[in-house]
Amino acid sequence: MRTAFIETLYERAQNDSRIVLIVGDLGFGVVTKFMKELSNQFVNVGVAEQNMTGVGAGMALSGKVVFTYSIANFPVMRCLEQIRNDVCYHGANVRIVSVGGGMAYGALGPSHHATEDIAVMRALPNLLVCAPGDPVETRLAVGALIDHKGPAYLRLGRAGEDIVHKGDPPFELGKAITIRTGDDLALISTGGMLQNTVKAAEILSARGVEARVISMHTVKPLDTQVVLDAARETKAVFTVEEHSVIGGLGGAVAEVLAESRARSLCFQRIGLKGVFSSLVGDQEYLLRNYGLDPQGIVSTIQGVIGHEAIPNR
């Protein structure tokens, strides 16, 4: 995703002088080409995220389309008030980019895990929240965000994720992509969990349960229709995210379902259960230990809808 982001941005920035990339002294080997070849559209603010966001707001209010870039929580929480007051309140064209969403930075530890960022960003007025599911969605999202009017948060994974989409799906910010059909269950995922969610659906399918898989690349504004359709047309709805179950995709979908006044719902949020991801290990290890690998997702689903419904094979 990181590669798809910087390549798309570089390509567009070559022909659009409004685009500015501001980094907080991170992105070694990633932003180098942009920095060297488009130096007039590049700023390194040093390790100073508050100033990165304030400078970004100032440039955006002077006509630029600004991407602020750092990793995990640094561009989000360290400078939250700058995002709220300077960027969001003014509707400034700043796109806050976090690389390493979730536990992508693995063994670097919880200081480098972004596991509440979606919840925090989702609460801010005027801010669009986007977490693409794979490199294809990332490329399409970056293009759409350049043209978007107003502030946005772009949560990316790392580099080298599998490509989930076979070709380019129709892409629109705020419009979820259904990438697998099925009427038994609905699995709604955001960000890099798309890959494991699809794999979970394949395990379920092998056991005779057909799960619909929805990539909710935009968590805000949420595609409420696709959620309501899933609740109406399937027997149970699950959200899957590399994030706390509090306030992120799961929270957003829960809000929609709770206000839908449907009498009978089967719904479960799958994610970190409000804890720090304090185990030590790589991303795959952490996902497995927090029940976010394909088998872990299937186990949670089994626990909710009953083992009889999904026989172990």
Next chain:
Amino acid sequence: MSTQSKVGSWTGDVEDLVRRLRRWSIVLTHNSGASHVGSSLSMVEILSVLYGKILHYDPKNPDLPDRDRFILSKGHGCAVYYALLAEVGFFPLDWLDTFCENGSLLAGHATHANVPGIEISTGSLGHGLGVATGMALAGKRDGKPWRVFCLLSDGDCDEGSTWEAVLFAPHHKVDNLVAIVDYNKIQSLGTVSEVMDLEPLADKWRHLGGPCTRLMVMMLTKCSLCLRGTPVHSTNPPASSHIRSKARV
């Protein structure tokens, strides 16, 4: 309301503007029961000199593309800033009567929404200089003639984010930016020296800015000092090769 609105009658004399704004500072904070009368009064001279002598702006066209940008980082002192904007003609003087009232356009911290002449909303300290720096950098890179002036409080200088911008601006040679500290030496729970001593403040700015930068510090307390000493002229960008500091002793 528009046909009978009172409009500012200021005719261009800076000393007259100072007198008007001193009066407004007291009237507005008293009538509204708002706080920060001191913060308003301490920047009367700075605002009067900027809007009377230095800034390029057009109150009839607040979005004039080549206007100089003024950022009030000390947004809590906005009472006198609203009064200034009304006196020079950005909006009717009548609006001032509604300051902080239910349904007013004028909030107790500087708010850009629906208020002509205000570039950005402020109120939480430590935000103004970063945004001002970004504006100046964008203008510089695009070869624009306008400049950015940012007025900070001494309380602003408690915030780490302010010093992030102080480090940034000279490093990136942002020479169309002027930072002004309204060093009134009093803050919420006591004097600056009691709460969080900033001294030697001018040296801190000077050392962080460095002698080769064009970032200037002016600490002004008297209109006369400001008029006499300001190195900023409307026809030239601020191009001082040293830092000018005028601290009250």
